[in-house]
Amino acid sequence: MRKMMAFLYDQKVAPYVFILPFVLTFLIFFIYPVFTTIQMSFQDILPGMVTNVGFKNYQRLLGDRIFRTAVSNSLLYTFWTLALLIPFPLAFACMLNSRSMIGRGFFRTSLFVPVVISVVVAGTIFRLMFGEVDGSFMNTVRASFGLGPIKWLKVRETGLAAMVLMACWRWTGINMLYFLSGLKSIPPEMYESAEIDGASVWQKFRHISVPLVKPTIIYVLTISIYGGLAMFTESYMLWAGNSSPKNIGLTIVGYLYRQGWEQNRMGYASAVGLVLLTVAMVINLGQLRLTGVLGRERD
């Protein structure tokens, strides 16, 4: 016992004691699941009977029309969140960052509040606001323009719009905050000297703000792609479950969930997961290369 204690308190051993919880978690809840997924994706799994099927799951995936719908939904959603959730929050951040702006703290807070709301509550609110009855909020908005009510969550385009709008509502504030903290690191003298040289607002934005917050833009880009491709709960809440008319709300993870849990095809679901895993890895490594983090951590 004594020896054991002396061993644990040794200066050479202590670091391993400190990082042990991570190593255990990593092995049990990361490495093991990753390898099981890889293994299962080459198998056909029935209760009590596992057969190796080689690449059959992947072959089926290529010809699977619903999987293609799921991929295209996820990609479209990701595309629109990128198109809306990077330029606008960046512009808002620049506006709030200017010293002449009154009430910046208040506006920053009020745009940020949706971030703290759970996706369950947000999804429920948005589902009801996009309801198909005449009196639902979105239909009253249409009515005020003299347009008739529509079934928002039953048509592909408007269903996608509901998902994207919910994402905008939830994430504008946080992305703006990321950009604000990036902008803060730019010395105000740079803007001042640009003003002396007669630069316009747009020129200052284009030639000072954007290049200097580029690392932040890349960061937001990565987490948005990551979040967009892995999106599931938003769609799950918006359609009150994992099924939507003609799969208009089905995402890649939704399809994984459907195959793995609802239809019990673990092997096939693992193949779906692995495709997504590969995409996520490629994107992340690309980001790390771009920002040079991978090199920097090694010192």
Add this chain to the structure above:
Amino acid sequence: MVAFFSILSAIVFIPFLAVLLASFKPGEELVRYGLNLRLDWDLMSFANYKYLFTGITRTGAYIAHDYLLWFKNSVVLTVVQTALTLFVSAWVGYGFAMYRFKGKNFLFTCVLLVLMIPFEILMLPMYSQASSMGLLDSIWGIMLPYLAHATTIFFFRQFLTSIPKDIVDAGRVDGASEYGIFFRLVVPLMKPAFSAMAILVGMNSWNNFLWPMLVLRSGQKYTLAIGLNTLLTPYGNNYDILIAGSCFSIIPVLILFLSAQKYFIDGMTMGSVKG
């Protein structure tokens, strides 16, 4: 510009206002007319909230529901998970920040690797893992995979590298043990980091949905997010509780957010400035 942001804030506020108004209206009203901003004083009352807290419905009947139980479960989970995650992750982060040891770079790359993989991809095998470890239907099953939390470890490690190592050496000279140094000298210095991460981890835990939904089985153990979701069944939707309950569940996070905004912001922006 002020006008522009005022309009923007007003738009952001609409969903909150809509759900707040709806929480005072009867559930059937919502089904029939949808969620909107109409004020209808005759229809509005505290009946939903009365039902939420006492179980006594509009018609005076007593119908039991589990909302308060779910609320309690969420509070317990959030408090326990936050406390344990902070402790374990600070412990690990300290190891990464203050020591040189064999395999450190490799292991830290592993932390980054975990940060890169969305949990959703691994949920199937993680579920079978939790199942084989007997962790299903318990809050341990929810917490255990996330106690050594990669994001939090990363943050603590970054924070601790800015603390001079002399403190540790001075502690050693004074004869403190490696762990004594961590507890007595370093933990007190980590207060700002703890506050920022407490809020981030706590908020995630309070709002977490997918993993708890997979782990938990019995309605008695549900958290608020899962419980609220189960109110929508194919056999009839209980909007009376759903809306008032959703509305009420926002309050704790909102109060916490408004009172500790700075820490929220520190916690949430930590990753963005420098990788």
